[in-house]
Amino acid sequence: MQIKILNDFINAYNNAFEVKFDESFKGQINALCKRLKEPFMHLSKAMTDELDELLFSLDKNVNIAIIGQFSSGKSSLLNLLLKKECLPTGVIPVTFKPTFLHFGKDYFLRIKFKDGSDKVTDISELASYTDQRQSNKEATSLHIYAPATILQEITLVDTPGLNANDTDTLTTMKELSNTHAVVWLSLIDNAGKKSEEDAIKANLELLGGQSICVLNQKDKLNESELNNVLNYAKGVFNQYFKEVIAISCKEAKEEKSYEKSNFPLLLKYFENLDKKSLKENFTKRKMLYYTQILENETRLFEEVFTRLQNEFKDFESYLKEYFKNLLERVEILSHQLLDKLKSISERISTEIFSYVKEKDAHFYKEAKGFLKNGLFIKYDYKSPYISSDDAFLAMFYNSDIMSKEFKKTKNELGISFENLKSDLRQGFEKLHKDILLFKARFSNLQKDNFLQSEINFSELRAFANASDEYFLKDFEKALFKHCLEIDIFFEKLNLKAFANYENATKLSLSFFSRKINESRAFYELDSTQFSLFYPKKSEIYERVLTELNVYEFEALLISKPVITKIIKSFFNENFDIISQKNSFIDEKKSELNKRLSLILSIKKDLENL
Ligand SMILES: Nc1nc2c(ncn2[C@@H]2O[C@H](COP(=O)(O)OP(=O)(O)O)[C@@H](O)[C@H]2O)c(=O)[nH]1
Numbered sequence: 001m002q003i004k005i006l007n008d009f010i011n012a013y014n015n016a017f018e019v020k021f022d023e024s025f026k027g028q029i030n031a032l033c034k035r036l037k038e039p040f041m042h043l044s045k046a047m048t049d050e051l052d053e054l055l056f057s058l059d060k061n062v063n064i065a066i067i068g069q070f071s072s073g074k075s076s077l078l079n080l081l082l083k084k085e086c087l088p089t090g091v092i093p094v095t096f097k098p099t100f101l102h103f104g105k106d107y108f109l110r111i112k113f114k115d116g117s118d119k120v121t122d123i124s125e126l127a128s129y130t131d132q133r134q135s136n137k138e139a140t141s142l143h144i145y146a147p148a149t150i151l152q153e154i155t156l157v158d159t160p161g162l163n164a165n166d167t168d169t170l171t172t173m174k175e176l177s178n179t180h181a182v183v184w185l186s187l188i189d190n191a192g193k194k195s196e197e198d199a200i201k202a203n204l205e206l207l208g209g210q211s212i213c214v215l216n217q218k219d220k221l222n223e224s225e226l227n228n229v230l231n232y233a234k235g236v237f238n239q240y241f242k243e244v245i246a247i248s249c250k251e252a253k254e255e256k257s258y259e260k261s262n263f264p265l266l267l268k269y270f271e272n273l274d275k276k277s278l279k280e281n282f283t284k285r286k287m288l289y290y291t292q293i294l295e296n297e298t299r300l301f302e303e304v305f306t307r308l309q310n311e312f313k314d315f316e317s318y319l320k321e322y323f324k325n326l327l328e329r330v331e332i333l334s335h336q337l338l339d340k341l342k343s344i345s346e347r348i349s350t351e352i353f354s355y356v357k358e359k360d361a362h363f364y365k366e367a368k369g370f371l372k373n374g375l376f377i378k379y380d381y382k383s384p385y386i387s388s389d390d391a392f393l394a395m396f397y398n399s400d401i402m403s404k405e406f407k408k409t410k411n412e413l414g415i416s417f418e419n420l421k422s423d424l425r426q427g428f429e430k431l432h433k434d435i436l437l438f439k440a441r442f443s444n445l446q447k448d449n450f451l452q453s454e455i456n457f458s459e460l461r462a463f464a465n466a467s468d469e470y471f472l473k474d475f476e477k478a479l480f481k482h483c484l485e486i487d488i489f490f491e492k493l494n495l496k497a498f499a500n501y502e503n504a505t506k507l508s509l510s511f512f513s514r515k516i517n518e519s520r521a522f523y524e525l526d527s528t529q530f531s532l533f534y535p536k537k538s539e540i541y542e543r544v545l546t547e548l549n550v551y552e553f554e555a556l557l558i559s560k561p562v563i564t565k566i567i568k569s570f571f572n573e574n575f576d577i578i579s580q581k582n583s584f585i586d587e588k589k590s591e592l593n594k595r596l597s598l599i600l601s602i603k604k605d606l607e608n609l
């Protein structure tokens, strides 16, 4: 059952994306378009529409735009081609609407409006849509249909008059983006001026390889002037155009001067145009332009991911450097802590030692020998003595010098541990800042070309938006976990050692006072066998070390250092997370690479077409 579903899917997929095409140009372009539409490319609707339209355009007319300065004679020329005075000529203020000339059995006008509606009407209404003074529902484009044979294979496009100062507005006109070739109309009086050449240079993209430069109003010059101007203009324009010719619309209007007008040369140009290669070159150019847009988009995304990986590279080398440094400091801290515990013990034992006193003591012993039965003899001796209660009170309650000292040490301990935790946090803070910057920068990244993919951009924005979730959370958890371990060790060290000095003193005092008393008991039993116990200073010190758990912490600070272990584990965990994040980004990059290699292979195929 599952296999059937899978097979169905594969068949459906093949039908949609692996259709075989014939070897014709159109077949090959169709195949390339299908490949570009692979689902993982996430093409925008606009891009898909453009590709479809491009493919259709191979079966449609070529579009030729008439471009020239205001009053150069564009309308006059088009009227001649239409064989009717359809377009208004002369110096009248007009609001420009892109005007298309199509083939039709009769003359009529079709007006397309902003709201998508259109209207078919008589040619005579044209003026009301171009005249500024008449208010009309906003028309977006005008379409003249005329029974002129030339329009059977060519659609002409009237463009706004070009001014010297708006050289680069033409290429941005959407109507001109489907232009296969251009008739560049120039006034013969100022043909070849620098400003005109600049305008041509700015619009080279429109020209392709088969455009023509037409100098109009040749009737204004005599033959030798004409030859001069024509030669000069050819010198300037030949590099941009297939041909440079001089005509006169005025002469062409009159039957008797028609031949002289050179208008037939222009008609010849239209007839001789290799429409097939014009369309094919245009299609190739457009396809290359589209693949370039897709390539740029993909490379932009690649840059975003590389940038993120660079942040992690920085973070990693920062941590490595910082780690060495911190390990050294932790080792020093561990020794300092042990030294502090030892000096507390030293201080306490010195104090205890000073309370070991001597006092007069005596005991009674039954006299031995005949007749001495029942007779007790008093023995006097000097006994060691320690009053643990008095000593304790004197050390901690009658004077607060020691308490103050130890509390200060305890506070210093707290500060050392807080510093240690903030050291661990420091690396994270740096990453945190970088990731938030990354998020701010890319969570709002917008397309800069309407053909780019909405899906790809919105996925990238979503990715950037979730970058704290993706890239900070795990590091934060690791930080929290290890700070907690440090806290636990600090609590232990504090409870069992640094805050435990009163208890350790009490226990040491009672230990020695008991030992003294025991020795006295034995001594009084048999002073020849047993001696009195006088605690040595070193013995007291050892005892305090034990009661303060210093031996236990010596192991935990020096031989099997807990803090060092926590720090090492913290850094290792950070390095692990970094490599996880890197492979996560690599996955994203490999999706991009899949797209990029498809784009590049299509680009190569296009170049070889
Ligand atoms: N002398 C002369 N005048 C012309 C010629 N072609 C057009 N004109 C005139 O030049 C003016 C501007 O022409 P028009 O076609 O409206 O130019 P457009 O602004 O480019 O559409 C009009 O008055 C035309 O009659 C020509 O070949 N010779």
Ligand SMILES: [Mg+2]
Pocket: 074, 075, 076, 088, 089
């Ligand atoms: Mg005009």
